[in-house]
């Protein structure tokens with residue numbers, strides 16, 4: 001190891017987005033939208049690049065018009081928020097919500113305390129915290145992936161927790177926060193930041209954005225990478241009171257969002273009715289695949305409020321395969337991959353993103369051939 005590097009970096013591995021895979025395959029491992037932007041929107045973005053964007057100039061580093069449009073969308077998306085209640089002062093935008101997660105970690109916990117997570121959950125909180133030398137306290141989850149609140153409360157009392165990271169609905173397990181969990185989060189002291197990651201909000205329809213306006217220690221994160229079909233462009237945003245947003249603005253890089261990404265996010269927002277109409281199709285696909293999985297005696301699945309499903313082998317499945325849970329899931333995962341369906345094996349279960357109707361039918365057929 002290079003002698004000038006931090007010793008703790010030696011233990012970490014660089015993030016591997018995809019294992020090597022045979023083409024062609026159905027990419028159902030990253031919860032993206034299965035469909036690209038409509039051709040007309042791409043064409044108008046291409047024209048925008050040719051005619052409006054000066055490649056030699058830095059992007060708009062204040063993100064003014066993007067923030068204004070995001071504020072409008074967030075107001076519209078929350079029934080308990082009045083129009084214009086959210087302004088540009090309540091919004092910060094990042095190079096994906098990953099950047100905002102890192103900014104929140106920098107602003108709260110570096111050299112100042114730990115963070116709390118409940119696994120299985122989004123791996124990026126722990127990964128980014130480790131790269132910054134921030135200790136991670138993981139309180140785990142129970143059988144139906146509810147958080148053990150006694151353990152979580154004990155952790156907050158024992159450790160200097162500066163931020164709690166929750167996904168709503170959670171990834172990879174697809175369950176939304178329960179009202180008991182939300183109540184626990186609401187009673188946390190104001191020296192603990194509550195981060196609600198609503199990456200899958202458009203699929204669940206449930207938001208806690210009102211809390212991020214009424215509480216000084218709450219922030220909601222959202223992304224354009226899922227329902228808005230812009231994963232390629234890396235745009236995420238945070239909603240919070242102005243003081244916290246100001247802290248995020250201090251720690252971010254000055255020109256964190258390329259001009260083309262800002263234009264893409266603005267285009268997606270101005271076509272939001274059209275783009276978000278596909279969410280209904282995904283919900284329907286979710287019902288179909290859920291119904292089919294429910295008939296598979298070898299599988300245990302959990303209800304999903306997102307654009308993916310989570311499952312494990314049932315006891316019957318384990319005895320039929322004569323394998324342990326880990327062996328059995330690894331078997332299904334590799335068999336599916338060989339047949340051209342790429343899913344995630346994570347958190348002790350299989351996470352299957354919903355794709356197009358054709359992709360989901362192939363998922364079903366491939367699963368049928370393995371466990372049917």
Ligand SMILES: *Cc1c(COP(=O)(O)O)cnc(C)c1O
Pocket residue numbers: 031095096097098099122167171197199222223224225226231234235236
């Ligand atoms: C996909 C996802 C994100 C989005 O990250 P980006 O950096 O905006 O692409 C954030 N949080 C969770 C839980 C996710 O699953």
